[in-house]
Amino acid sequence: MKALKEAEEKNKILNKLSNSDVRYRKYTIEEIESATDYFAQTRKIGEGGYGPVYKCYLDHTPVAVKVLRPDATHGRQQFQQEIEVLSCIRHPNMVLLLGACPEYGCLVYEFMSNGSLDDRLFHRGKTPPLSWQQRFRIASEIATGLLFLHQSKPEPLVHRDLKPGNILLDRNFVSKISDVGLARLVPPSVADTVTQYRMTSTAGTFCYIDPEYQQTGMLGVKSDVYSLGIIFLQILTARSPMGLTHYFERAIEKGTFNEMLDPAIHDWPFDEAMRLANLSLQCSELRRKDRPDLGKVVLPELERLRALAEENSCPSLMYNLNISPNHSQVSLSRVSQLAYITSLTSIHYQISLTCTIS
Structure with missing residues (x-):
């Protein structure tokens, strides 16, 4: 029975691939x-879930090429699924698939010059710390991109492996979700009501995996919400995710919350940071039913925090932080406030207007 279900899932993916329009x-x-100098080590910039990643130039554009390892277990199916998913996705907070070489298992993505959120939080390459304004904005962008996945039609998508290493930052520090190869198509009825879907195998990364999913194999959109909560706590602390919820809860109880905040930032807005911490702890509740709704509860609160970040940023800093086109669509009431930088961001607005999933 298990083998039959896996075969049906694989055939579904292949049929969609063969019947879909080529968007890459x-x-x-x-x-x-x-372009990669025959996959030279000097071109290698990382190791993905199922293969190495190389930086090179194609069509005079800097790109990241992800290559499927021949020995990657189930890698080929994940690769085919990632092409299907990403070729349909056009969103400012999702990494853009530029092209692919399906016959040899290669994916070509836009190059994200500021690396991952994980890199920046832990100052790899001796980079300066992200400001609290940047962190609030990035939190909002991650949630916005994730909600987009969850609201995808005809069926919502669950990422399953959300973590700071899979959140990439472009040259303007706009955050984008990557590595959706582990995603599964979840029936709408499941996402809207039961929010559970039995999987044949557990995927994801330790510390970020929904405990219910890890124990039962039952997957839902709130599985991603758990991962989101852990990521938000790391955004506040720049610490390892191990035991982070426990440390936060204890610090709040003892009145030492300020000691949990990343000391590299000296001007944290205490009350707002506490609000984000409490929201994060709600997202990372052990029981799925206790976690808040992403669209109705989480994102509106993050939008308020983001508005505060924008109000406390000078115009030049706001542009450096790159007020994303997606955010302008979600919060249309603030478009007028940002009109004076519209000319600077017109290209991004034009892109966002065409970023839809068919």
């Missing part, structure tokens, strides 16, 4: 080999 540029293996 197809590259030949010769083009990719030439």
